[in-house]
Every structure is written in C-alpha cells, then in structure tokens.
Amino acid sequence: MADMKDLADAIIKGDMKTAVEVTKKALDEGVEPQKVLNDGLVAGMGVIGKRFKANEVYIPEVLIAARAMKSAMEVLEPKLTEAGVEPVGKALIGTVQGDLHDIGKNLVIMMLKGNGFEVVDAGVDVSPDAFVEKARSSGAKLIGLSALLTTTMPAMEKTIQALRNAGVEAKIMIGGAPITQAYSDKIQADGYAPDAASAVDLAMDLVVA
C-alpha cells in the first residue's frame, strides 16, 4: 500500500521517479487526492522548507524537491480538479516598471510554487497598467511586486494605486533590497517580506488566513 511518508521522503530527497510512482500508486489504490497532496507532497515540501529556514539546506536542494513535487503534481492535478480541490492560491509576481532585476522575484516564484501556489510570472519592467491587465486576466488573489533600485521604488506605489483604482481586490505584497516595512505601510501594501522564504509565510497569511 502506498505510504504517504514514502512520498514525503521522495520529495525531501528530490527523487522525482519515486515521487511520481508513489503518487500513481496511491491514486490507483483509491487514496483521496487531497490526502496525497497534504500528507505526501505538501508535507515533504514543509520539511525541506523548515530545513532551509534552519540553514541546513540551500535553495538548489529546495528546487530539486520542488521539481519532484511538480512531477508528482502533473499526475495528481487532474484528480484534484475532478475532486474540486483548488490550489493554495494563485499569485501574480513581477518586477516593477524601470527595474530589470529578477533573481529575487524568481526565487519567490520558485518558493511559492513549491508550496502549492499557482504562479503567473509577470516578468520585469512591468508597468502599472500591465499589472492591472495581468491581474484581471489571471484572477490572481495575491500580487507580489519586486524592486531593487531606490529609483524604481516609487513605481511600486504607482502600481498599487493603479491596481486599487481599477478595483483589483487581490492582496499585494512587496519586497526587494531597498524596501522596508515602513515603506510598505506608507504605500499601503498588504505586506512586506524581507526575503523569499518569508514571502511564502506572508503569502500564506495573506491568502489562506
């Protein structure tokens, strides 16, 4: 019988082949898709996430685990849809207008995906209007804005204003080297995360709570 602990262990080790095999086996044996997701995949990612926060492992190991989860999800997703199970949340993440820095944004995207979010990558140098358009077309419940330059920080405020003026109700979180909680409060973002790992916690708080 498929053991959810084996599935979680496969995710932790980044063992894509075993993760897919155990997922298939579990579904064939009639295990609830939600249980496979929560007790196997998310549980495994939870362990790797804790190890990352404790500085025991590095991002490449988190990414290997996330790839194993992605492969297993390809098997699981149709069953989740059939069962009416929704992803944790849908997020739209991008770097604001005038700014080309994307490694921070990409790390947040990887971490969110690894934690069960569906993520739309808006790219870099994204204008406020483009954010509004992508927010509408994606239906994202969470929007993440990134900036690395002091001279592109004001574009964050403009983007938030544009989103609010357009009636977009998604929660908005911000981050990047020059950003602070005080700035987040000033421009009325819903939250600020100082790094990629905290961005996942914040996203969970904003979307799930």
Place this chain on the structure above:
Amino acid sequence: MANTLKINKIENFLYGKAPSVVRCGREVEIGAGQVIPEINFTLPMMTIDDKNWCEVIKQYEEIIDGVLKRAVRLEVPQLLVEFETLPEMTNRPQWGLEITRLLADKMDRCYRDYGLKSALRLTINDVREFNRPPLMRSGKYWGNLCGILEGSAEAGADLIAIESTGGKEIGDEALVNCDVGASIFALGVLGARDMEFLWNHITDYCNRTGVVPSGDSACGFANTAMVLAEQNMIPRVFAAIVRVISVPRSLVAIRQGAKGPTKDCAYEGPYLKAIAGVPISMEGKSAACAHLSPVGNVSQAVCDCWSNESTQNIRMLSANAPTVSMEQLAYDCRLMNVAASEGIESIIRLRDWLSESDSPLDPQAYVLKPEIVLEISERIIAQDNPYEQSLEAARSATEVLKRDSREGKVKIKENELKWLDMIEQQLETLPEDEEQLIEQMLQRPEFRGKFLPAEYGI
C-alpha cells in the same frame, strides 16, 4: 596575453603599486604608489522623469559638493569619483551626459581652487537586457548605450567603465541551481564573447578621444552569488568558485585594451592585477552601505583604489551618506599610504593583516588571499581561451578549497563540504572543448528562448 603573470612573487603583490600605472584626469596617477579613494553614490528614493529632472540635478549637486568639500578638508591627495548611470540615464543619454558634465565641472573648479587632483569615472549601466531575450549588438538599447559612450569625452569623463550583462540570462539560473557547468557557460562562453564585442567597441572610442577604458565587472554574476551566499541561499563554496570563474571573463576587457583601474565591484580584481598588471579598484568593509560581505578586509589587501560601491544620498547624523563614505575612504587610504611611506615591510605587514583577518573564515575570502590568487592565476593563464581558463578556474578553486579546508587553513561549514564534492563531480562531466559545451547547453530545454545564440556569435 602572455602566459606569464605580471606579478608572480608574493613580495611584489602590494597595494598601491601596479606594473601598469594609469594616468588620467587632473594629475591622477593610479597604481604609482598611493591608494586612492573612489567615491560612488546614487539617488535616494525618487522618480527620474522630466517633471523631476531639476530635483535629480539638485541631488547630484548636493552629493558632489559635499564629497569634494570633505575631500579638501581631509587633504585627500587624489580622488576618483565614479558616476554610474541609472537605467533612465543610459536610455536617455543626454541625461547621463548632463550629470557627467555637472560632476566634471565641479571637479575642475575644485582642482583650480584647492588643487584637489581628481578623475571622473563614468560607468554606463548596461540596459541591453531591457529586451528579453536581450539584443546584445543592435536595437534601441544598444543604440542608447552607444549614445552615452559617444558623448562621454565631451561631457568630461576621464575613464569609462561598464558592468556588462552578457550571459546573465543563464547566469541567474545557474546560481540558484549551483550549476557549475551553466555558470562556466554564462561567464566563460557567453560573457566572454559579449565582452570581446563590447570592449572592442569601447576601446575603439577611447582610442579616438583619449578617455581611458578602465574595466568591467562580473558584478551581476559573482556579486549576486556573494549576496545569495550571505543570505544562506546558496553555499559559500559555490560563490567562491563562481568568483574565480569570473576572472577569465573580466580579463577579456583587458585583452581588448582596458587599462584599469578595474571596477570596484569586480572583487576578482586581485587576479586581474596579478595576471595583467593593471591597477585595481576594490571595495569591502567600506561598501557595507551597499551590501554585506565576508571579504571586508581581504579585498583591500592589494587594492590601488578603495571604494564604497554606492550609497544613497540620505542624511546621516553627521552629514549626507556620500560625504560620510568619503571620510571613511579617506581615512582608510591615509592609513595605507602612511604604512607604505615607511617601506615595503610595512606594506606587506598591513597587507597580510588585512588578508589574514578574513581569509581563514570564509571560502570567498580565502580565494582572494594574495598567495592563493597567485597560485590559481598561474593555472588560469596556462590555458588558451576564456572557456578553458574558466574551466581551469573552477577546477583549481575547488581543488584549493578542498585541500586547504582539510589542512585547517580555511573554515568550511560541514554542510558545505558535500557541495565541494558535488561541484567536483559536475566539473568531471564537462567537456574540454568549448564547442561541445555549447552544444550541450543549446540542448537544455530550460535555456531555450532565454538567450539568442546569434547575439553571441554562436
């Protein structure tokens, strides 16, 4: 470039002295015996647009006035000022050139009125990656970059630098995956090819105008790695190895005619000085205002210019941040130069203190230790082309870190030792021939569409 080091003896590897001296600006001599402060700065949080342009100008006026006044007060013998354009200032060249003119005029006046010897380095922000995938050799952004370059001499720049980004399309992905093969491809193949094209263009302009082509930096690669390692995102050993891999790429600028001082944020500078003999600008503890690092002292050990990387024009208790940095750099340089005035033994003593205070504690500091720089540089220059050199750089850095951690000379965390083995295994799978690596990388699905091979002559 000859297959011998320009500096091959540790007793000749000294701060303030480089085999090739650069003379520029208002009587500035770099690498001739004194360490020179290099001050950098940027705007506080503000928008750069037509409406705000007067305010932008006022900011730069305030910065340079404060910096020059403090330099005069502290009797700084020579000063290098770096102005690095922000993307808007490359994309509208007349903006970048207007600020260049403003700074140059103020420095001229200060030289006339107070005798402050100075030179202005204009660093062009590379905007080519506004296109995704980037167009490296044509198009609007390349045109903008050329526009500011072509106006730089007339605007008063004494030196030209750039932080070029060729290969960064692959570099970021390589870093977060600790993929040493992709890092070598990004730096030693794509980066090196782009540098050859770009620096040929820059030096051609400089030869026509008398502006000094100074240097490039692997900032977008190796400093990104350093910052990620500082945040515990990637292993420090990987960041250390990426730093050494970046050396052959930065050497391409020099092969194409760059004279130095190399860019301050090019922490690979000591290798460039040992191999090519050019003076180098470095930053370390003085740059904590811009980013944290584990190499605060060792980075200073063989520098010729000493920089603060960049600081926002914001008010501190004493003065605005660029003025504060100016004072810190002035005192650091004063100490180094007084030690130098007492003779070579004092220089070596201070150099070794700077080196030994950091290098045993972190692999990134260890690969900047002067003795290690010479050892690895010898191995790099024994190779024929940037790819082979980058491969050798990675191999030798890995080997040295494994060897010297076993001997207790450098502290490497327990959970990082396995990464050295994993990197070594990755290196064993890489081909000796560049064409084979290119073929392998072109086959990788995750890289498809991220870069345009033709833009790199592939």
